[in-house]
Amino acid sequence: MESIGINPQLLVAFLINFLILFGLLTAVLYKPILKMLDERQAKIKESLEQAEKIKEQTSRSEEQIKAAIEAARKEGQVIIAQASQIADKIKEEAKEGARKEADIIINKAKDEIKLERDKSIADLRTEFANLTVLAAEKVIKESVDAKKHRKLIDDVLEESKTFKQN
Amino acid sequence: MNKLGCSSRLGVLLGIFILALLLTAFVIGPLGSRLLNIQVPSYLQVGKPHVQLPSEAVFHVGGFTITNTLLSSWITILILFLVFFAATRKMKVIPGRLQSFAEVVVEGMYNFIQGVSGEKNARIFLPVVGTIFLYVITNAWLALIPVWGTIGFWEHGEEGAIFVPLLRAANTDINLTLSIALFAFCFIEILGMTKIGPLKYIDGFFNFGVLRDAFVGLFKGKIKQFFTNLANGFLNIFIGILEIVSHFIRIISFTFRLFGNMTAGEILLMVMTFLVPFVAAVPFYGLETLVGFLQAMIFAGLTLVFGVLAVTPHHEEGAEEHH
Numbered sequence A: 001m002e003s004i005g006i007n008p009q010l011l012v013a014f015l016i017n018f019l020i021l022f023g024l025l026t027a028v029l030y031k032p033i034l035k036m037l038d039e040r041q042a043k044i045k046e047s048l049e050q051a052e053k054i055k056e057q058t059s060r061s062e063e064q065i066k067a068a069i070e071a072a073r074k075e076g077q078v079i080i081a082q083a084s085q086i087a088d089k090i091k092e093e094a095k096e097g098a099r100k101e102a103d104i105i106i107n108k109a110k111d112e113i114k115l116e117r118d119k120s121i122a123d124l125r126t127e128f129a130n131l132t133v134l135a136a137e138k139v140i141k142e143s144v145d146a147k148k149h150r151k152l153i154d155d156v157l158e159e160s161k162t163f164k165q166n
Numbered sequence B: 001m002n003k004l005g006c007s008s009r010l011g012v013l014l015g016i017f018i019l020a021l022l023l024t025a026f027v028i029g030p031l032g033s034r035l036l037n038i039q040v041p042s043y044l045q046v047g048k049p050h051v052q053l054p055s056e057a058v059f060h061v062g063g064f065t066i067t068n069t070l071l072s073s074w075i076t077i078l079i080l081f082l083v084f085f086a087a088t089r090k091m092k093v094i095p096g097r098l099q100s101f102a103e104v105v106v107e108g109m110y111n112f113i114q115g116v117s118g119e120k121n122a123r124i125f126l127p128v129v130g131t132i133f134l135y136v137i138t139n140a141w142l143a144l145i146p147v148w149g150t151i152g153f154w155e156h157g158e159e160g161a162i163f164v165p166l167l168r169a170a171n172t173d174i175n176l177t178l179s180i181a182l183f184a185f186c187f188i189e190i191l192g193m194t195k196i197g198p199l200k201y202i203d204g205f206f207n208f209g210v211l212r213d214a215f216v217g218l219f220k221g222k223i224k225q226f227f228t229n230l231a232n233g234f235l236n237i238f239i240g241i242l243e244i245v246s247h248f249i250r251i252i253s254f255t256f257r258l259f260g261n262m263t264a265g266e267i268l269l270m271v272m273t274f275l276v277p278f279v280a281a282v283p284f285y286g287l288e289t290l291v292g293f294l295q296a297m298i299f300a301g302l303t304l305v306f307g308v309l310a311v312t313p314h315h316e317e318g319a320e321e322h323h
Helices: A008-140 A146-165 B002-028 B030-036 B068-088 B097-117 B122-142 B174-196 B198-206 B209-220 B223-275 B282-311 B314-322
Strands: B057-061 B064-067 B152-157 B160-165
Touching (some): A008 B064, A008 B097, A008 B174, B002 B030, B030 B223, B068 B122, B097 B282, B122 B174, B122 B282, B174 B198, B174 B282, B198 B223, B209 B223, B223 B282
Antiparallel strands (some): B057 B064
16 A cells, blocks of 8 residues: 555545535536526527517518508508599589580570570561551552451461461 | 748758657667667766656645645646636626636536436536546646656655656546545445435345345245245345445546556656657657546546436336346
């Protein structure tokens, strides 16, 4: 034992040395480093989870935006369709109104023309009758009673009217 | 191109220089000078390697003797403490270089331990296994620095003048290897007892259950089973005694494996330096670097494996072995 150097005193010294190193390294190396590694692991885990969450949120909001856009497009199409319908209706109405007004105007014009014509005819007739009376007076030179005369002419005219109609 | 040519020329010059140095070393070394019959001046001679297994006393403090190995183990402890204290003094989430180094060391050891012992026990094993590894490897590598084994004084004893180095590889002191081995042994046994329970742990060696079964069988009148169980029970007790002996033998194997390897390495380096003073020892320094790492790994790894064996319940392990 002596020849390879086993020495109880030295052995105890080395044992104490080792225990001191054990304590020192535990305090200065293993504990803080493991704590830091744990902390970092927790942090990484947390941030990964957060990233996942954000990703999910993003995709969800993207989907929402897409849905909103789709809805807006549909709505727009509906509005356009409605508008074009309304425009058609308005056009149709305008057309109808114009036609009606035109009809009214034409009718009014026709009536007026007719009235005018009738008036002209009546005027012509009276003129003609007066002329005839004047002529007849001139011809027969005889002053017939105006009233009698008038009746006579009217009779003739009546006759002529019936004649015309025949 | 020019730069490359220059550096390659430098390399050739360096090679020639090293070769010349090797040749000179060979000639002035004892091998060549004897072979070529040259008288070498004494200042060029390297002292004859003197192999001494017990560490040498350097100081005496009161009744206590401080040996050169104890001194270098203190230096090891101081260096380890200072380096890792500096590394972990201001811990940051984003580590600096020194903290990264400490983290790599701890994480590497932790992952290794975790691979062997599993997640649950890794934190119990890390301080013990890690300290053994760091202590042994630092002792081994520090001893490769030229200051170790070269600075010292001459002691005039009855065998004439003996060179006593101030610092000597701490791993070459059997007291050191024995102290780590004892620590590892105590750690393993205490861990086994606390983790499994003292009675169960001791029962794990002897497997008394078979013997109990034998007597229960006898009570129930199963004579044939009683004899086979009785034989098995005594066999188990015998195996248990063997196993306990093997646990104690671990101390010796731990001690002498490290002591033997490190002492052999030191003697190898000494002899090589004596035979061919320059250059020739360099590959052996590389080898010793590897050996230092390996021995640290083996010591720590075996402690870990024995610890894991102590923590796993014996019955399951036994059942696995029998099938």
